[in-house]
Amino acid sequence: MPLIENGRIGEDAWSFIPDGEPVPNDRPVIISFERWQAERDGFEGRNAKLGVRLKSGTLAGAIAADLDRFALVAVEFAKFRDGRGFSTARELRERYGYTGEIRAVGHVIPDQYLYLVRTGFTSVEAPEGTNPESWANALTEVTIAFQPSLDDTAPLSLLRRKLKVG
């Protein structure tokens, strides 16, 4: 599936390993949160990067204590209308200080891309056949924001107006 990063289609270094299949030790992989809970000891001493995938109903608090083990957290959107993931990402960043990659997976649409970036996501898994132009546009078509968010590092005042993206 195409990976969207910084408004463009990018290379995906990661692969998701479904539960039950063997986990390769030599490349970055994403496992489910359920598998992590069941088999966490088995990942002791792993050198290659590890990522974890949270279902929409699994909130940031559930993984908070283990965040230093993961270079990537994938947050699932069961339906694009289910906006819990926006808060999950923001909690990961603001409440738990997570600095690794946060990836949106599942059903998301380009019209949400700016919102994803502003709540702390770094990449998006887009559906096959997606229109890359719509993703690129999504970051530039609205250039003004009225509230602080996570796409800028400096502490922001409220009702800040200009949005810098990309």
Added chain:
Amino acid sequence: MNHIAPGARAGIYHYDEIDRQFVAERVEQFRRQVERRLSGELTEEEFKPVRLMNGLYLQLHAYMLRIAVPYGVMSATQLRKLAAIGRKYDRGYGHFTTRQNLQYNWIKLEDTPAILHELAEVDMHALQTSGNCVRNVTTDPFVGAAKDEVVDGRVYAEILRQWTTMHPEFTYLPRKFKIAISGAESDRAAVRIHDVGLLARRNDKGEAGFSFYVGGGLGRSPFVGKLVREWVAQEDFVAYLEAILRVYNQYGRRDNIYKARIKILVHELGLEKFTQEVEEEFARLRGPKYRLDPEIVEGVRQHFAPPPFEELPDHSEALERAKAADPAFANWLEVNVAEHKAPGYAIATISLKPAGGIPGDATCDQMDLVADLAERHSFGELRVTHVQNLVLAHVKKDELYDLWKRLDEAGLGSANAGLIGDIIACPGLDYCALANARAIPLAQAISARFADPIRQRTIGELGIKISGCINACGHHHVGAIGILGVDKKGTEYYQITVGGDPTLTTAIGDILGPAVTETEAVDAIEAIVDVYLANRTGEGERFVDTLKRVGHAPFKERIYAAD
């Protein structure tokens, strides 16, 4: 784009270049989204929230476009534009709603980008008037004018308007989210039936702060908002809301749309647990990033500086003479005019409820007239109320008679604000796909039955509110008399409730008995009124108080006696 200055002295937020650019970008974005829908890139399911976020609803016969009127305040120039759009793209009407917005009921999808473009010319838009986002924040329609005002709600409503605009985290909430603010002694904004209701107050140092009520709402399961925090200081105003919304976004139910409002979350978690979650989130959010800077508050406040009132004696000879000479005017004055904080000025309510008319409807010609009158008599500004009327907030007492004469000639002079003829009704089966029954014709029939202004005044304060189905868009739960349309084997029936109250003493009405037909409903309302008049102790006792004292029995007996 042609930009038309919206009127310098009107108490609205005046857009700067950045605000304008934002709206222009959103119009262009929506034009592209429509194209992507038409090309099939967006599915109907994916397009729906996008279209709702731009105020576009699909109704029974056509699209409906809902225009945002931030906290219900607009300028005469803006109203004229709304009239022009109604003429060009609708059928010469607009409909003012309980959300203090304006709605067109007969819109074509392909016209919407052009309409949005025209709106942008006068700094207006339809953003966030639908969809599962934070909706237009509402406030007291007498804001900035009322004698009992403590804090100017527009300032904070505007701060919230900006802060919630395209909020990246809270645009795909479990359900819509409605906030109301009241900054006066009496609550004219029905704060406790909102998802979040705010009472703005001052402490003994004169600083502004807020009581937060959370989880109010009507619909299928009506709840009165619960007090979550007595005092939130101004600097924490936004942080506290952010905390509430974050808790809601994470824990609100998404499995059943009838259980998705925050009221259900508060109910299911319990007030204590809910409050604890919010407080934890708030404790963490508090800090420079979410602090509401007093400079920002002052900056916004400047937009709402009082208009240049003249120094006038409070007593007006001209008014007294007109009152003595014209009893119809005297009656309107008594019923529709409220006290202003500036001496010599008054607040005039323009009723959109003529006897037998459609509540909240105004023709484009009437809108133009009101725009002219707002310019002549009220610094070019007017307000929309949540009971679907209009308000000119700053009228010189000397000029009230002239104003009323012009209104009366145009069918806008009804003296019924707050009385039995001041009915709220939702669109019902005439427009709405979800309706069980019509609401508008019943409202028309009731208001025709009680057309006599003197009879209305004799009856006194009594709100009738009608919804065409349990979604309660007509607020029937909080009507002193509420009427709910139900469907019985394909026939329209109406269930009557009594004892509802939308003010600070918020109460949800109780069902009086079995549902009745439309004709029976009008008779039943009349019977209720007769029983009330027969039982009340003197002129002073309001319907709701008589009801509390004598209970349901005498009312039931009269209505259901024949069965």
